[in-house]
Amino acid sequence: MSDPSEIEALFTRADGQFLFARWGRPIVPIVFGVEDSTISVFKGAIESVVALADHKMAEHDPELGANLMVFFLREWDELTDTPNLDRLIPDVAPLVERLKQAQANQYRSFRFDEEGGIKAAFVFIRMDDAMAQASADTIALSQIVQTILLWSDTAFQNASPLAVLQDDGPAVLKPDIAEVIRASYDPVLPVAATDPSHALRIFARMGQTQ
Incomplete structure (x- = not known):
């Protein structure tokens, strides 16, 4: 994830509401x-x-x-x-x-x-x-x-959170999604949020865990 807006999109529902929960x-x-x-x-x-x-x-x-x-x-x-x-x-x-x-x-x-x-x-x-x-x-x-996590209802419509690295190989979690999950469970962050600025806080924690 190179920009907080990408994280915000993962938790913004089809009706435009930002809703995060872990x-x-x-x-x-x-x-x-x-x-x-x-x-x-x-x-x-x-x-x-x-x-x-x-x-x-x-x-x-x-x-x-x-x-x-x-x-x-x-x-x-x-x-x-x-x-x-x-x-x-x-x-x-x-x-x-x-x-x-x-x-x-x-x-x-x-x-x-x-x-x-x-x-x-x-x-x-x-x-x-x-x-x-x-x-x-x-x-x-x-x-x-x-x-x-409570992802958006549209989060993975166009792209799976998993990837297959080789033919007939096992699926693995994409590194950027893994980072979002890890950062979202930082104990400093609340368990739920409705303000899109929460995406900035997740993004900041990703930077600290990389």
Whole structure:
């Protein structure tokens, strides 16, 4: 990132609102709908990104039990058949219709604490043809990178936060995105911000960590 405006764009939503948030509590993940081997891959990716941010993980969240829930699905209709999911995701039925119409293969929903920090995230992954062609490592890293911060809803529409350095090689986190994550978790900075000047503060911390 050569300019603070690039960081500002990563947290400026389609409606023009600047909205930044990071996790305000240790992350406690749980993964549904896949084999144990894939769960291990996911937890490994989460551990690596949490370590990058110098944040923390835990075995139990006192309020929620698990606060990062990842669901793998074959079809979006499975959401409406999941017991008690409406307690986590309001208006599930209309959401399912929107996701089907958009032919989406992923969806993330966040919950926030009193300070505006992330206290929970729910990640839904529909295994369509595009997802099926990606490796478990790539899916896991992509999802946790997009969940470790509240990025703009347009942040990665045109460019993935990951890069593949060689054919058939593993995907890796782009260095500039890694720097944004690391700087965003500097303890000097607040867990949430709505003023675009926060991008300047992140940029300044990037300079100190390079």
